[in-house]
Amino acid sequence: MDLVRYGPPAALQLSVPGRTASRVGRKGGTVAGAGNGAVRSDLGEVFRRDYPQVVAVAARVLGSRDEAEDVAQEVFLAFGRSTVPAAEAPGWLSVAAVHTALNLIRSGRRRASREETVAATADVTTPDVAEAVLTREDRSRVRAALGELPRTQAVALVLRHSGLSYAEVAAALDMSPGSVGTTVRRAESALRKELTRHASSD
Amino acid sequence: MRHPTEGTLRRLLDEPAGVPDPDRAHVADCPQCLAALAATRRDAELVGTALAAEGSTALAAAGSTDVDAGWRRLTAALPAAAPAARPERVRPSRSRLFRRPAAAVLAFGVVLAGAGTAAANDWLQVFRTEEVAPLSLTTSDLVALPDLSAYGDVELTGDPDVHEVPDAATAAEESGLDVPEVADLPRGVAGEPTISVGGQLSATFTYSADRAAQAAAAAGETLPPPPPGLDGSSVRLVAGPGVAQVWSSESGLPALVVGRAVAPSAYSSGVPFETVRDHLLSLPGLPEDVAAQLRGFTADGSTLPIPVPADLATSSTAEVDGAEATVLTGRDGAMAAVVWVSDGVVTAVAGSLDPDELLSVARDLD
Known part of the structure; x- marks a missing residue:
């Protein structure tokens, strides 16, 4: 039952809802403590390899590129002072990105105007039928509901939809590959219910 | 044989190769599982659309991720952040x-x-x-x-x-x-x-x-x-x-x-x-x-x-x-x-x- 092996993910996962992203970042750094504020030597290498993925994962949660970049900064600051082995960094970074982004949603301190600007553009410029079915309000609701899901469900869902394989999601969350499907399914079912609940009450 | 779990059906959508043969064979012949599979697919697509639309559009609209700019920002923040972390x-x-x-x-x-x-x-x-x-x-x-x-x-x-x-x-x-x-x-x-x-x-x-x-x-x-x-x-x-x-x-x-x-x-x-x-x-x-x-x-x-x-x-x-x-x-x-x-x-x-x-x-x- 080796569930959480390194400080930062535990700190992130245990952080209470509403805690701000910057606090999490700092906390991760302190708990993981490479010591004396020292920054790990492979930070640049890992950054160049994984930054786009971290931004993409956070953007999936937030729907805003600017906010996703803010989140990625927090995550790499925490990573820079952690002792996570480089080989496990991609999973760690992705999980941390989702947690930090979800904390941002739950903190209610979003840069709301940015998301709406992007969303409005998306509505106009994407002719895709499936997307047109979902209104901007629907998407906002899904994101709010995502913030309310049990954390593992939300993280597994976002990682899966970010293109990680079941094995990668399982490794990142230290769960069995067999339970990834169940966890993702539960999350999707909950989000769909959230959408249909509003559709039927409109 | 018992019906495969929901989680198995979910994985069947993404990684059929990860699902054991007997489960796949069962689902192919089981109306109940096929119905559940269809519902699973609908939910997955709906949520995928809801999460992907804005995110992918936002990324596409802004072009590819600027790693260099991100790195400059991070390195600028690092010396400032290190002492700031101490009181914490x-x-x-x-x-x-x-x-x-x-x-x-x-x-x-x-x-x-x-x-x-x-x-x-x-x-x-x-x-x-x-x-x-x-x-x-x-x-x-x-x-x-x-x-x-x-x-x-x-x-x-x-x-x-x-x-x-x-x-x-x-x-x-x-x-x-x-x-x-x-x-x-x-x-x-x-x-x-x-x-x-x-x-x-x-x-x-x-x-x-x-x-x-x-x-x-x-x-x-x-x-x-x-x-x-x-x-x-x-x-x-x-x-x-x-x-x-x-x-x-x-x-x-x-x-x-x-x-x-x-x-x-x-x-x-x-x-x-x-x-x-x-x-x-x-x-x-x-x-x-x-x-x-x-x-x-x-x-x-x-x-x-x-x-x-x-x-x-x-x-x-x-x-x-x-x-x-x-x-x-x-x-x-x-x-x-x-x-x-x-x-x-x-x-x-x-x-x-x-x-x-x-x-x-x-x-x-x-």
Whole structure:
């Protein structure tokens, strides 16, 4: 039952809802403590390899590129002072990105105007039928509901939809590959219910 | 053969190669599973669209990610952030000191509940616990746990081998339990149930004072002295065998589930289980809700160790045949369950029914 092996993910996962992203970042750094504020030597290498993925994962949660970049900064600051082995960094970074982004949603301190600007553009410029079915309000609701899901469900869902394989999601969350499907399914079912609940009450 | 779980159906959409051949073959020929698979696909696509639309558009609109700009920003922030982190050092590390023992207890609580949870997980196939969400611990609780091996060894043993049987008589013979018989099916539930039987499952936690002390020392904390004899003693939790009857609805979800199992109980070697439990309760920083949960464990299996995630379900109590039953109602109203323990046997009646209807079924069981 080796569930959480390194400080930062535990700190992130245990952080209470509403805690701000910057606090999490700092906390991760302190708990993981490479010591004396020292920054790990492979930070640049890992950054160049994984930054786009971290931004993409956070953007999936937030729907805003600017906010996703803010989140990625927090995550790499925490990573820079952690002792996570480089080989496990991609999973760690992705999980941390989702947690930090979800904390941002739950903190209610979003840069709301940015998301709406992007969303409005998306509505106009994407002719895709499936997307047109979902209104901007629907998407906002899904994101709010995502913030309310049990954390593992939300993280597994976002990682899966970010293109990680079941094995990668399982490794990142230290769960069995067999339970990834169940966890993702539960999350999707909950989000769909959230959408249909509003559709039927409109 | 039993129906593959929801999780298996979900994976079938993304990684069919990751799903065992028998499950794939079953789904291809099973109208119920095909219907469930279609519903799974619809939900997955809907959520995928909701999450991808803005994100991917936002990214596409702004061009590819600018790694160099991100790196410049990070390196600019690093020297400033390092000293800023220092004043924070005291408080977070303090909270960590307290977190470790608390988390150890939480982990232990889960291992104990593990008889409940693990059994519930093995009951997954039987109860399809994914649908009876109130009965399972949320996985987020599990992920937040620390490395339990720092405090001792954990071993899950037993192969519950849950499988379908043709009739109640076979179920009774294999499980050794009285298979509950539903006198009158509630409105909307019809047909014959699918009956499944599962064997016994057990979990053993062996406490190691050395390792617990090392873990505490690593966190700068001193463990309270463990009671004599605790070091090296084991607690074994056993659950099962069990039997479940499932009536399906057209949607593929269980309309009614009636399950019965030998209740989870704790056995200890060396020191009494209560001593182990009380020592864990004495560790500093233990959250009150976890403590309350731990206090609920008894050595005789008379208490039902089912943590109820407050965000998923509400619980209340009712009386069934002289025993106090826990009534769980999913917050989304989709599922409810009535669970009670009598003479070391736990019985659950669950389904997509009103709690009153379930209570009525529970009270009329033969």
